[in-house]
Amino acid sequence: MERSPMEMAAVSETLVPGVALTRPEWLGERIADMGISWGTGNSRVSGTLWWCMAASSLVDPIATAYAENRPAPDPALERLVCEVRPDGGIERVFPGPAGTPGSADGARTAGGHVANRARVAGEPVDDSACATGEFVAGITRSTGGFVAVEPSADAARGGAGAEPDSAGARLRETLGRIIPVVAEVSGAGVPSLWAIVADAIGNRALDAGAPEAGATLAGEVAGQLPVPRFTDVGGRTFVRRVSCCLVYEVPGCRMCTSCPKRPAAQRLELLTELATRG
Secondary structure: OOOOHHHHHHHHOEEEEHHHHHOHHHHHHHHHHHHHHHOOOOHHHHHHHHHHHHHHHHHHHHHHHHHOOOOEEOOOHHHEEEEEOOOOOEEEEEEOOOOOOOOOOOOOOOOOOOOOOOOEOOOOOOOOHHHHOOOOEOOOOOOOOOOEEOOOHHHHOOOOOOOOOOHHHHHHHHHHHHHHHHHHHHOOOHHHHHHHHHHHHHHHHHHOOOHHHHHHHHHHHOOOOOOOOEEEEOOEEEEOOOOOOOHHHOOOOOOOOOOOOOOHHHHHHHHHHHHHHO
16 A cells, blocks of 8 residues: 555654744754764854755755646645654655645645765766765655646746746745745855755756756746756756855865866866766
């Protein structure tokens, strides 16, 4: 018998309502947990690592829906439940059962971790990095029955802007509620946290086979969100990142292969090697 996401998560994870992501004390504890897991006492670093995972978990189901040209899940925090890992990271988000805090029932119409560590959005998966201490990406994909929200008419046309109740607009509201709190608690810069979202959207859309859907969703969210960029290297498409996860500031770790802080020529060489390995 197939179990629901709630039942599966309850076996080994902690579930919290989506609005917990806006609570400074709770966020501070989770970011501290992430720092302990990684061996860093720098809250700016641990907060950035935490947000990389959380952001990817939040945008994944929406970017995937856009890539598959189907109604997207409603990202309103009151409708979400978050699955929290022992290291404090957000593994995924999904709707809570009807009638419980942080969730809602009924359909909504709209306009128009390396090994046991959290992984960040923005870095191509490379298992060899596990032996070297590199922080690589790849978020467990979310599944389950989300409340559907249609992309706006502008998004469907690939244009910028979003109707007030579209999935992109509601995602903007959700991110706008969480990011200032993460910045306050961790000391990370707000623009840097928005940049992480852009790379997360790009990677999740790329995973779904439709990079252009990432640009469409980012255009809907707009505001401080950069538009995801892509580059083709060795026959593979990668996100041309605008964000840094700061993992290289963790003792024993190094920069990600695609880190924007690497010299361009070095980054291209490393991505070419990765693409060649397949």
